[in-house]
Amino acid sequence: MPEKIGTLDDIVITRAIVERYFQKLLDHVDVDVAVAGGGPAGLTAAYYLAKENVKVVVLERQLRIGGGMWGGGMMFNELVVQEAGKGILNEFGVSCYPYQDGYHTADSVEAITTIGSKACQAGAKIFNLISVEDVMIRGERVTGLVLNWTATEVAKLHVDPLTIRAKWVVDATGHPSEVLQIIQRKVGPKLFTSSGKVEGEKPMWAEVGEKTILENTREVYPGVYVTGMAANAAFGGPRMGPIFGGMLLSGQRVAELILSKIKSPAKKKCSV
Numbered sequence: 001m002p003e004k005i006g007t008l009d010d011i012v013i014t015r016a017i018v019e020r021y022f023q024k025l026l027d028h029v030d031v032d033v034a035v036a037g038g039g040p041a042g043l044t045a046a047y048y049l050a051k052e053n054v055k056v057v058v059l060e061r062q063l064r065i066g067g068g069m070w071g072g073g074m075m076f077n078e079l080v081v082q083e084a085g086k087g088i089l090n091e092f093g094v095s096c097y098p099y100q101d102g103y104h105t106a107d108s109v110e111a112i113t114t115i116g117s118k119a120c121q122a123g124a125k126i127f128n129l130i131s132v133e134d135v136m137i138r139g140e141r142v143t144g145l146v147l148n149w150t151a152t153e154v155a156k157l158h159v160d161p162l163t164i165r166a167k168w169v170v171d172a173t174g175h176p177s178e179v180l181q182i183i184q185r186k187v188g189p190k191l192f193t194s195s196g197k198v199e200g201e202k203p204m205w206a207e208v209g210e211k212t213i214l215e216n217t218r219e220v221y222p223g224v225y226v227t228g229m230a231a232n233a234a235f236g237g238p239r240m241g242p243i244f245g246g247m248l249l250s251g252q253r254v255a256e257l258i259l260s261k262i263k264s265p266a267k268k269k270c271s272v
């Protein structure tokens with residue numbers, strides 16, 4: 001065996017993984033922001049929050065982060081962004097190529113691996129293989145998320161979940177807007193939408209969808225913001241297919257909205 005590999009004890013490897021994982025988990029059971037869903041919108045939100053030293057955790061059901069970005073359009077792994085979306089890809093360092101006026105393309109694999117990496121390096125903690133199955137509500141405000149291993153969901157095992165507390169929750173679960181569906185199921189039609197329920201996404205229309213997604217990125221229940229495709233699903237905007245600028249801009253916007261809440265401290269009385 002080559003000398004440079006040295007001696008390796010399988011039990012040390014096991015201890016290292018178990019100790020480090022549980023330390024990481026324990027450090028993130030009480031956070032500023034919990035993001036449900038590690039697609040392009042959730043990861044972009046996590047990046048912009050972590051960059052400002054906000055303690056942020058991303059919970060992702062799948063083994064892999066990235067949601068619907070990997071496959072570009074219909075498994076052609078290229079994506080399109082408009083000028084504003086290109087600005088965010090540039091900030092991440094993703095290569096963009098002009099196609100025609102106002103349209104740029106990027107390799108979807110380069111885009112999502114880079115965004116994920118930048119979010120981690122900024123300090124966001126991502127937990128994959130964990131599904132959000134419920135919310136904690138105290139006094140008509142969401143105060144955290146209820147989690148379980150995706151494996152229990154897949155195997156339909158009767159196993160009780162665990163919880164994490166968060167000052168703010170972000171629904172970045174994409175088309176199904178799962179956190180909002182849970183809230184409406186548990187507390188009735190009390191979302192800040194016209195019907196109080198998830199309005200449901202409308203048919204594909206890139207131009208309108210990319211505009212409405214930014215208006216729809218907002219607080220949708222006390223303590224809960226919505227971003228990405230979940231925002232258009234919540235407020236009844238169209239889907240927009242493989243143009244991804246709206247997802248990135250929505251992730252950035254939700255981070256700005258939460259940062260403005262975190263940074264505007266409650267007014268205190270001055271003593272003289």
Ligand code: 48F
Pocket residue numbers: 036037038039040041042059060061062064065066067068069130131132133172173174175178179227228229230239240241242243244247
């Ligand atoms: O679906 P997804 O990519 O949502 P997004 O960030 O971006 C939408 C685009 O991919 C595309 C589009 C572009 O125009 O329309 O569809 O809004 O990522 C959502 C992620 O959330 C995870 C899911 O596995 C995916 O990776 N997710 C969904 N529900 C849960 C969840 C849940 N209950 N718990 C944890 N993760």
